[in-house]
Structure formats: structure tokens, C-alpha cells
Amino acid sequence: MQTAMQKNIGIVIGVTLLLYGLLRIGVGSLLLSQYLGWLDVPALQDATQDVGTFLAKSVDQQFIAVSVPAYLGYVAMMGLVLAAGAIRTLQDQSFGLRLIAIYLLMYAMLFINFQTVNPKVIHLALCTVLFAVLCWFKQTPRMTSSTQLSAGSAA
Numbered sequence: 001m002q003t004a005m006q007k008n009i010g011i012v013i014g015v016t017l018l019l020y021g022l023l024r025i026g027v028g029s030l031l032l033s034q035y036l037g038w039l040d041v042p043a044l045q046d047a048t049q050d051v052g053t054f055l056a057k058s059v060d061q062q063f064i065a066v067s068v069p070a071y072l073g074y075v076a077m078m079g080l081v082l083a084a085g086a087i088r089t090l091q092d093q094s095f096g097l098r099l100i101a102i103y104l105l106m107y108a109m110l111f112i113n114f115q116t117v118n119p120k121v122i123h124l125a126l127c128t129v130l131f132a133v134l135c136w137f138k139q140t141p142r143m144t145s146s147t148q149l150s151a152g153s154a155a
Contacts, residue, residue, distance in 0.1 A: 006137045018086035024079025032072035
């Protein structure tokens with residue numbers, strides 16, 4: 001049973017993860033649209049070129065070579081998975097925490113694929129801590145032998 005404080009903290013964490021997921025969807029989609037020529041926003045050109053430069057420099061280190069559109073689509077997909085997990089967690093529906101865990105695995109796979117650690121690992125670490133807190137708050141009490149005995153004797 002969650003306390004009111006745990007429930008409120010869980011809501012704040014869920015909303016934070018939802019907003020972060022929406023941000024990833026937005027950034028990934030905007031940069032992908034810019035790269036594909038569907039948008040022509042000068043402010044996005046530098047960011048799109050930076051992604052291309054990073055991918056070109058790291059191509060020899062990548063386990064799976066990734067193109068710019070694949071990378072940007074993957075970023076947007078990560079955001080979609082995180083946002084869906086956050087929404088389902090906020091609604092106390094099943095599979096929400098599993099979707100957030102899938103997002104964390106997708107994020108970790110980027111670091112593994114590129115064989116690099118950069119400041120974005122802080123985002124992964126923070127999301128992992130928030131996920132752990134949510135899991136702790138959402139865990140259901142398990143029936144132990146002593147609680148089963150006391151429940152049985154009350155009947």
C-alpha cells in the first residue's frame with residue numbers, strides 16, 4: 001500500500017518521465033524531419049550536422065553501423081516508449097514499468113553500440129534512479145508465511 005507521499009512522488013516522477021519522453025519524441029522527430037528535408041529550420045541544421053559528424057567519426061567503433069535517419073528515428077522511438085511507460089505508470093496500469101525498463105535498455109544499448117561514454121550517461125543514470133524509486137513505490141506487498149498464517153487465523 002502506497003502512502004500519500006509515495007503516491008505524490010510517484011506522480012511527480014511519472015510526469016517528469018513523460019515530459020522527458022515527449023522531449024525525445026520532439027527532438028528526434030524535428031531533427032529527422034530536418035534531415036529528410038521536410039523542414040528547413042536553420043537552427044536545426046547545426047544539430048543535424050553534429051549528429052552526422054558524430055556518427056561518421058564513430059563508425060569504426062560501432063557494433064552496428066547507424067545512419068543519421070536511423071539514429072534520429074531511434075531517439076524518437078525511445079521517447080515514445082518512455083512516454084507510453086510513464087502514462088501507463090501514472091494510470092497505475094500494468095506494463096508501465098516494463099516499458100520504462102525497455103526505454104532504459106534502449107538507452108544503454110546506444111552507449112554499448114557506440115562504445116562511448118559521454119555526459120548523456122547522466123540522463124541514463126538519473127532515469128534509472130527514478131525508475132528504481134517508482135519500482136520501490138509500486139511494489140506490491142508479498143504474502144509471507146507469517147502473513148498467510150495471521151490472515152488464515154483471522155478467518
